Amino acid sequence: MPLLRAWLCAFLLLVAGAVTAQDIPRPNYDAWSALTSEVEETLDGFATVATLEDLRAEIAQRRETFLAAQDINANRIATVESQIEALGPPPAEGEEPEAEDVAERRAELNQELAELRAPVIAAEEAFTLANGLIGQIDRTIREQYAQQLLAREATPLNPAYWLGAVDLLLEGWDTVATPVIEAWQNPGQRARAFDSLAAAVPLALVALLLIFRSRWWIRLISGWAVNHSTRGRGVVFFLLSLGQILFPTLGVYFLARAAALTGLFDGAAMTVLDALPLVAMPIFVSKWLADVLLGSEATAQPFWRGDDVPLTSLRWHSVLIGYAVTAIFAVALLANVTGRSDVPVDVLKFAPRVLLGCLLFSIGRILIRMGRGNTDESGTQRVGSSLLRLIGRLSIIAGVLGVLLAAVGYSNAAQAVLVPAAMTLGVTSVLGLLQKLVSDLYALLTGTAEGESEALAPLLIGFLLVLAALPVYALIWGARVADLTEVWSRFRAGFAFGDTRISPTDFLAFLLIFVIGYALTRLVQGTLRNTVLPKTRLDVGGRNAIVSGVGYIGIFLAALLAITGVGIDLTSLAVVAGALSVGIGFGLQNVVSNFVSGIILLIERPISEGDMIQVGDQMGYVRDISVRSTRIETFDRTDVIVPNADLVSNSVINWTRGNNVGRVIVPVGVAYGSDTERVAEILQEVAEAHPMVMLNPPPAILFRAFGASSLDFEIRAILRDVNFIVVVQSDLLHAIAKRFTEEGIEIPFPQQDLWLRNPETLRPVASGGAGSPSPDAPHSQPDASTPESPA
Incomplete structure (x- = not known):
């Protein structure tokens, strides 16, 4: 890793045209001190805008020198810091003192580090002073412009x-x-x-x-x-x-x-x-x-x-x-x-x-x-x-x-x-x-x-044109060229991130390293997918799992190399990571759960792309397994997105795990009074005649129960390809209906008999007759224990 990081840093320095520490011009601090004194005297008195602009231009030029001087001894400073870090942390108060030779070496390295940092600190201090002087000059110029803008003269209507x-x-x-x-x-x-x-x-x-x-x-x-x-x-x-x-x-x-x-x-x-x-x-x-x-x-x-x-x-x-x-x-x-x-x-x-x-x-x-x-x-x-x-x-x-x-x-x-x-x-x-x-x-x-x-490209270019027009609008409405150059200088100076200063050059370096790492990852994935993995005995699901895993690892390593390559200290992200972990624990727990479940699915591979599975009431083929969800294509050609957490925590039926052999069950009912042995023979012949039904083991015909309206049979057969289970069920039912019609075997439908206890109460009686029920008389209640003749 250190060798790879060093190679990447050297490559970036070569591409960006960076100069070495010896090529960085040393600032002339005596001339700078004289210039700052002149600027302070000018600001204390009265000066024209032209004079202030000239002073500002000279200060801005020297500020660029100070900004470049902050990289003096950068490589040597990084080396000495690594050496000090290799010695380990110094013993705390009350602990046993470290070895004498280690203590001497630590003191020598700290002294060398202080000497190396001295010109850097001087450049940083001068850069800060230059920023302050430029701000004062800009403020003075703006005040003079404001006075000119608000100056009132005689009306031209006079x-x-x-x-x-x-x-x-x-x-x-x-x-x-x-x-x-x-x-x-x-x-x-x-x-x-x-x-x-x-x-x-x-x-x-x-x-x-x-x-x-x-x-x-x-x-x-x-x-x-x-x-x-x-x-x-x-x-x-x-x-x-x-x-x-x-x-x-x-x-x-x-x-x-x-x-x-x-x-x-x-x-x-x-x-x-x-x-x-x-x-x-x-x-x-x-x-x-x-x-x-x-x-x-x-x-x-x-x-x-x-x-x-x-x-x-x-x-x-x-x-x-x-x-x-x-x-x-x-x-x-x-x-x-x-x-x-x-x-x-x-x-x-x-x-x-x-x-x-x-x-x-x-x-x-x-x-x-x-x-x-x-x-x-x-x-x-x-x-x-x-x-x-x-x-x-x-x-x-x-x-x-x-x-x-x-x-x-x-x-x-x-x-x-x-x-x-x-x-x-x-x-x-x-x-x-x-x-x-x-x-x-x-x-x-x-x-x-x-x-x-x-297309998106013209839209993005149009957006860039709008951004490019913003400085033009600023100049039209009174902004000075120095104002725009100041914004650019602040942008180039970057911003502090912990103990690290991030500049646009660092951002471009980060982008370059990440793009190179991403491209290499895609290249390795393509090689594995098209050249290496097809020559192995892995199934399609295993190949996809390996390719996906290589992609995740490659992107992670590319981001890690990009961060370390530009000099960002990852330890400074600890506080941010701690704060994010709280948010992840509360607001993103479902996302994290699905992500972890997706990794488990890719590693254990209980299901693979192309498997026919059933999750709850959803049944179909697995078309894609990502880190968050799995896409299932049902038999009516619709896509069902199932969160990976459901596939890990719930019961999943995999009809084609290992091979495509599966069992089909076809329930059949015949009317009471049918010859059960003949029915079993017909069902056996129909099942064995279908080409998708395996004869070893042979299909089983079971007499299951005396149903409410029928005698219940069941065909249990092993299919060569369970993907055709619905087609086989339909073919068997067609064949059974045809054979039952030829044999005269009746396929029943549900029947119910209705019994009445007092059917005479429903017969019409002459008005006022002895047999007519009284309006106040109680209704007769049925008695289930005494059945009457059927109505």
Whole structure:
């Protein structure tokens, strides 16, 4: 076991690319001490967000070094701990002291262990301090963001600030356009611009074609490809439709490069050219979403259903959202190049913000209506209807709240509500498209019809897409990249489990060892089932028992090796196991009882697969024996699941244990007065004539009793195969009925004789006669001791 564990650990280190202790970089604690002092001084004073982010990035980088340094001397520490453990526990107080050489060796090993752990403890302490400093920096940054978010300025509805907005536009013109005009007026620069026209003009023409005509080309090509595709239409359309974003954005980039080639743009003007593709992208994305989700019959989505859905209105709303977001980005770019962040900037942003808020409000109402109308033929709400209504309500709230905040002067808060809400709608739409793309890809690869696949794989991939989209949503709503990296760092650091720290790497190692062990177990089971056991004299039940036992043992060993391979101390599970034992004793006692009974059945094998057994009133063939229950197939082809505890604790009749020979009993009744010896001869002949009845020993005919209505006989015969007992009983009864008819022997039916003591009381008597009974006279009572003539 130690050798196998060592081999597995070495294999995992090789696969994971782990480094040795000598390769782990030693932290520079002097530089770390200087950095912590700088961070503490910065936190005590006032620092900008940019300064704090830089300090945080440096601390996070050093924290990774400290995390790696915690594995320094890991192998040597494990060896020394094993050596100390081999010496046994030290004697307790009052016990006889251990041998002097053992005590000296224990002291040497403890001293060596302390020296080996010193750098690990220092790394753990520095790692903890780094976590604390990062938490303080994050808290400070969040406080500054909160102050900016809740900062209130003058309302943009005040006309006194409108002229300032005009001045801002003029200032932007002077900052961006005036240097370009001045450069054009310079003869030297103008000459160089003319010289560059040979390259700039064709590039600009290509750019204009991509901006204004590429979407039409993509629609034309997509329609042709979809109409001529026999499989994978959804995949083809989606991939081609991406050109509606790529080519126009590329056209804007080419147009900016063509303008830059003239040499007239510099400074702020060049900043504007570089930012143009990103500023214009919301327009192209909104048009793409409108076309893919609403504008093509080839890509009708399952969540856009209902005749009352205003698809045209929703399409125009989606496109206008792109223009509104682009306008907000353009004003932000203007504020960036002019260095302005005062009220006039908010005045210029107010109009597109109001437009965006109104569009969000209107789209929210449409989504709510779509969610209510998203029903099938029976009127049942389809999947996603509740989500549509929820998104619609949130969109309405975001639109109204964003406009109100912008109107009263909370510009930053309005920006933090409106634009993220619009981007959330876009990301959610893209997520729905990606999930449909996964379904179409699966249908293309498996050959199933699009929209008809209900496999588990597309569902799991869609769930992973949702998880992958969560960081995107977080970034949209104001989360910093550092926040996401911090979550990942905490995840990588793992969690403490007793004296052991479990990290994602340990989890992957556990999974790898268990999968390898499980695969080897299945390989051994297959070899035993198909190659080894068929060459033995074991029956089918014994083979299955051995294969099942090997499977249970292999899975247990795989789990045990996986746990020990990642360094989890099993002794730390003692408390948990003790607590679970109480729960097992009370709540899972039936499950445990059936499990133990299943193991007993597999070991002792009182029944095997294929046996015909009878448990209580259930009779049938054993088809499967598991650790919890046994499946019996009855004669009417129904499955009966019997708990294993019932098979161990109750009486079980096994008709085919050892061999298939069994006895059949057929009761026969004849009328009184029949020749009993002739009846016995006929029954003997009928029994011996059946091919399934064995003649050695011969069938026995017994005269059993004088019954209430018949003379009772019984045929007892040994069958070659007891599985045909019902068929043999039916054949014998048919033959007996035929022979009795030929011989004139009557098969009786139940008869009863009725005797009356005073039959004269039932005869009609003349009214008022002497023989008429008096109404007050007592009724006559029967006397069983004096029988009368039969009625």
